[in-house]
Amino acid sequence: MNKIIIASLRKNAGKTTVMVGLSKALNKKIGYLKPFGDRLIYNKKRLWDYDSALIANIFTLSENPEDMSIGFDHSKLRYMYDEKITREKVAELAANMAQGKDILFVEGGKDLAYGISVYLDAVSLARYIGGNLIIVISGDENTVFDDITYVKKNMDLSGISFKGVIINKIQNIDDFKETYLPQIQKIGVPILGVIPYQKDLTYFSVNYLSERLFAKVVTGEEYLNRTVKNIFIGAMSVNAALQQPLLKKEGILMITGGDRTDMILVALDYQAVGIILTNNVVPPSHIISKAAERKVPMLMVTYDTYETARRIDSIEPLLTRDDKQKIELLGKLVQDTINIQAII
Known part of the structure; x- marks a missing residue:
């Protein structure tokens, strides 16, 4: 032995x-x-x-x-x-x-x-x-x-x-x-x-984030195993976001308000692996349907965008x-x- x-x-x-x-x-x-x-x-x-x-x-x-x-x-x-x-x-x-x-x-x-x-x-x-x-x-x-x-x-x-x-x-x-x-x-x-x-x-899955943020899964529960490699904070205008090189990188997770339908659509168009909706706001039904069609997990949290980003930054990728x-x-x-x- x-x-x-x-x-x-x-x-x-x-x-x-x-x-x-x-x-x-x-x-x-x-x-x-x-x-x-x-x-x-x-x-x-x-x-x-x-x-x-x-x-x-x-x-x-x-x-x-x-x-x-x-x-x-x-x-x-x-x-x-x-x-x-x-x-x-x-x-x-x-x-x-x-x-x-x-x-x-x-x-x-x-x-x-x-x-x-x-x-x-x-x-x-x-x-x-x-x-x-x-x-x-x-x-x-x-x-x-x-x-x-x-x-x-x-x-x-x-x-x-x-x-x-x-x-x-x-x-x-x-x-x-x-x-x-x-x-x-x-x-x-x-x-x-x-x-x-x-x-x-050092990467973690969308599901790993969901569990540690105590998030509610809005769409895409079966796709929570996708890997997050880059995090994009969608607190800017769409025009400003489209000019960011980070948006075009692999494995993007978008953090944005549930009322920011314009930014959610950007995330869907750029094939984000997941979207975190902040401030406990649910987007309109047609946005939810589109995310479901694109097979993109959307998670809803009670925190604001800044606090969500801060909490994710402090998470140890176990x-x-x-x-x-x-x-x-x-x-x-x-x-x-x-x-x-x-x-x-």
Whole structure:
């Protein structure tokens, strides 16, 4: 039984997507746990972590997502468990999730320090379970230098099987490998691979937006899986809009008022993948019919156009179980760029 602990030095380094890619590339039966959940979902009086539910759905795990974590709240964990009991709980959870599996993935919190006060940081988990620790690092060249140097100089990894670092989401991969990677390797931390930045992984579907904006679907419910690649704010005149190069790009989502029939027609003419109607205003019936004929989803929200755009800008494009192409891409990226044999 291989046990792999995935950690990241900073938030949003991409450890969950790297783990999904590793699982796809290995093509083995996996188990999963995230002892300290940090992406809380509350549904039907049940609590679980978003990543746990995601992994369970992608890889059709039989275990319930809520059983993959010990807890979600620092204060409750601090009150309920000391270090000895926490260690025992993690060991018990790992044993349960590993039954009948080839590989057990254990995911740490949002950064390397997260959970340390309740004994559930990633380094502690590696000590409890005895698996192989991998740290995912991302950022610009200087951030990568700093983080890997920090791992070398300031982290106590005694008693841990530390396999190395995966460098993720690098923008100019050829320049990085030629100019920076040789210097980084001299630091003395094992580099398991460098994964290039992929713009396609940052896109989300119309349905993803609909769920996070709590939107009402007016038309095109069966076409909500379309991918949003560019967002156009239709708060200008039609003549001004037609002069914008962005309008002619692929995967346009139009944000405009429900009373702006002129701008809605522009979006339909330019084959928008979706239209968000703001201010809770429903357009006239002939506009709704035309959108239905063109198979364009229209979503209605209560916010004004500015607030809608602001909320969309703050949405993190998390992986979902329906992102089949992204999941396959992650598997290929890991297969092509990571030294998998050095991990297992």
